[in-house]
Structure formats: structure tokens, C-alpha cells
Amino acid sequence: MRDRIPEATVARLPVYLRCLVDMSERGTHRVSSDQLADAAGVNSAKVRKDLSYLGSYGTRGVGYDVEYLIYQVRRELGLEQDWAVAIVGVGNLGHALANYRGFAERGFRIAALLDADGGKVGEELGELTVDHIDDLDRVVKEEQVAIGIIATPAPAAQEVCDRLVAAGVTSILNFAPAHLQVPAGVSLRKVDLSTELQILSFHEQRRAAVDLVRQVAARNREADAGPRPPAGD
Amino acid sequence: MRDRIPEATVARLPVYLRCLVDMSERGTHRVSSDQLADAAGVNSAKVRKDLSYLGSYGTRGVGYDVEYLIYQVRRELGLEQDWAVAIVGVGNLGHALANYRGFAERGFRIAALLDADGGKVGEELGELTVDHIDDLDRVVKEEQVAIGIIATPAPAAQEVCDRLVAAGVTSILNFAPAHLQVPAGVSLRKVDLSTELQILSFHEQRRAAVDLVRQVAARNREADAGPRPPAGD
DNA sequence: TCCTGTGAATTCGTTCACAGCC
DNA sequence: GGCTGTGAACGAATTCACAGGA
Structure with a gap:
């Protein structure tokens, strides 16, 4: 496999991708590292170095082909496929996340909503019905959920996290203000x-x-x- | 003034603070860098180095006094005072943020909700009524708003940002998936x-x-x- | 003995600067 | 002449390792 891509670069690829998609939609087909840097709010050396980790997809003296670069960045980020996402905790934030259009637009399908509160189970939200957290195993298997979003209060977060991991979820995005432990081989990110x-x-x-x-x-x-x-x- | 605190350290201080408050509430009055590191999910050398930027508040062979450390971290972060926050964009996310209890608990008072959509103006949300974005200047002055949260769609974000800055807001938290320009002297953070x-x-x-x-x-x-x-x- | 505080060593990330190709 | 791709230089952050005080 190619040399490992630095984490800092990975974190910027989605930003580049968004800029590139914007440009493509506005009919721009070619972009220089300078232009992309401006759009993304970084400097051009960073853009070039970041993109060089993916391969040599630019043309000296010319720049990058927007469509081709979109393709390469998406491939690198694993966005060629759609991912099924489960949201645990259907309070204010869970609701907002479930309704957020940006996820679906970028290939993240909200496949399940779960809550421990019996009062919320059965609630309809768009096309989805809130399931009880005890159904987690079944839902993860049925929907092939790869990513879990924790939007519970802090005290419940670690248990929910453990159950997600036990059910086979290997990527977790945590919105609860708590530090969570996950075993090696599970990715965890936090938004606080x-x-x-x-x-x-x-x-x-x-x-x-x-x-x-x-x-x-x-x-x-x-x-x-x-x-x-x-x-x- | 004391030596500048590294940005990476500043970003961890809120995490330490949360752990310390948890400990204090559970009746723990003393903590070692090892214990705090465990709770915060970092290693102890980092904790010690981070805290040493604030001053020498530990005791060799003993550890740190929890209450005193809380006080020092809060002081360093500017949390001795409450801050007034305005949320612009009262869609799903804006709603969720407006209702989020964690802000008030940590001294961030939601002082205003604004939206460009006339249909939303006048809507009641807890103790607040949604104002029109054109009232921004007045509201910022009346409520002494220091922090603005942008929860609008991406296309509106830069204009909202400019208006916040023009109204005198010097700290902005952006939830819109767009890269924003701010003049020097304004802090901008992004959650994407x-x-x-x-x-x-x-x-x-x-x-x-x-x-x-x-x-x-x-x-x-x-x-x-x-x-x-x-x-x- | 225990644990902090901190220089020194190391790793990671950014920026410079230019060779190489269009 | 213009712009990429990348070693080399630099700077920031992390980790090591231990002196020194309780």
C-alpha cells in the first residue's frame, strides 16, 4: 500500500472536496493549488503536499482537473460507497442530526434512530421510526451500520459506546461531553x-x-x- | 504577561476542566497528573506540561488540589464571567443549539436568536423570541453579545459572518459547511x-x-x- | 518514595524554495 | 512563464527522563 497519509491531511481532504464540488457545480474544470488554497483557507504549499500524498494528479504549469481530483479525493476518503449511520439519542441534537440534509448529500444514510427512553420509541421522524436501544444488535446487522453517532447525555455515553462496539460498529462520532474508551481497531471522534x-x-x-x-x-x-x-x- | 499558551494546550483545558468538575462533584479533592490524564484520555506528561503553562499549581509528591485547579483553569479560559451568545439561523441545528443545556451550565447565555426568514421571526423558543437578522446591531449592543454562532445554510454564512463582525462580535463559531473569511482580531472556529x-x-x-x-x-x-x-x- | 515541573530529544506538521515538466 | 511535486529547513507539539521538592 502507498505511504500512510498524515492525519492532518486526512482532516483537510473533506474541505478540499467540498471546494472542488462547489467549483465543479459552478462550471470550473481546472484549478491551481493557489486557487484551491484560497477557497479552502490554507496556503498553496499545503494543498500541493496534501494532494501529493494521493498521487501525482496535477499537471505542471497547468493545475488540477477538478472532476478527476474529486474522483481521487472521494476514493481516498472511502466515499465511493454509501455508509449506513445509526444515531443513538433522539433528543434535541439527535433530532437535528437526523434531519440534517448534509449527511445524505455526502453519502451518509441515516439508517436507524435509537433511544433508551420508551416514550420516544416508535416516534416517527421522516422515513424512520425510533427503535429501542436493545434492538441495536439486530439493527446494526440488518442495516450494515458502520458508523454510530452518540447524541445522548454524558452519563449514558460510555455504555452506549460499548454497546455499539459490541454490535460491531467500528466508527463512532461522539457528541456527548465525555471522554470515551474504545478498543483498538475502533475509530472515535468527538465534537464538543x-x-x-x-x-x-x-x-x-x-x-x-x-x-x-x-x-x-x-x-x-x-x-x-x-x-x-x-x-x- | 506570561508566556503564550500553545493553542493545542488551550484546546485541552476545557477537557481537563470538565474532568475536574466531575471529580469535584464526586467528592475528590486531590488529583495526580496520572489520574487526570486517564480521565481526559491523554498521557500524564501532557497534563503536567499543559498545567505548567498556567503556573506551578501542583505539589510535588502529592498532586493537584482539584478546587484550586478548577479555579485556575476557569480563570485562564476567561470563564469567571458569563458570555452572551447570539445564534443566527434557527433551523434544526439552531433549535438544538438554543435548547442545549450544556451552554448555560458552562456560563454561555444564549441572549438572542436571529433568522433572515420572516416566517420564523417572532417564534418563541424557551424564554427567547426569534428576531430578524436586521436587528443584529441593536441586539448585539443591548445584550453585549461577544460570541456569534452561525447555524445557517452554507450560502448565507459569509454574509451573516460579515454582519456579525460589523456589529462588533469578535468570536464566531461556524456550523455552516463553508470556509469563512474574518478580519484579523476576530476568532473563528468551525464545527463541520x-x-x-x-x-x-x-x-x-x-x-x-x-x-x-x-x-x-x-x-x-x-x-x-x-x-x-x-x-x- | 511519590509526583511535579521542565530541559532535552523526538516526532509530527508546515513552509520554503526550487528542480522539473508542461 | 507557470505551476506541480518534493527534498530540506523550520517550527510546533509530544514524549522522555530525571532533578528536586513534599
């Missing part, structure tokens, strides 16, 4: 909404602190130099 | 649901490929060695 806001808070606060220092400095200058100091940078 | 699934797809596919190679290899061994070869690893 509060964490994102807390990271923003950190930067927001630092800006506020810097502003404060500036203001004080400005006031000192004012006091030293008398009224109307020139506006600094 | 499809991207996450596509990354899982990559690994899922690779596993399938490896399995296939193994199966073929096993079948070849079988053919060479006759029936019942010993199960390899």
Missing part, C-alpha cells in the same frame, strides 16, 4: 460544543486583557504628554 | 459535521482494505498448506 465556546472565550478574554493594557498605556501617555496625544497603533 | 463523518469513512475504508488483504493472505496460506491453518494474528 461547549469546548468550542470555551476556546473562543479564552481568546476573547485575552483580547479584552490586551485592550485594557492599551487603554491604560494610552491614559498614561495622555497624563504624561498632556491632552490630545496622537492616535497610536 | 460532514467532515467528521468523512474522516471516519477514511479510516473505516482503510480497515476494510486491510481486512481484505488479510483474508486473501489467509486463503493463500490455506491453499499452500492444506486445510486448517493455525489462526494467525
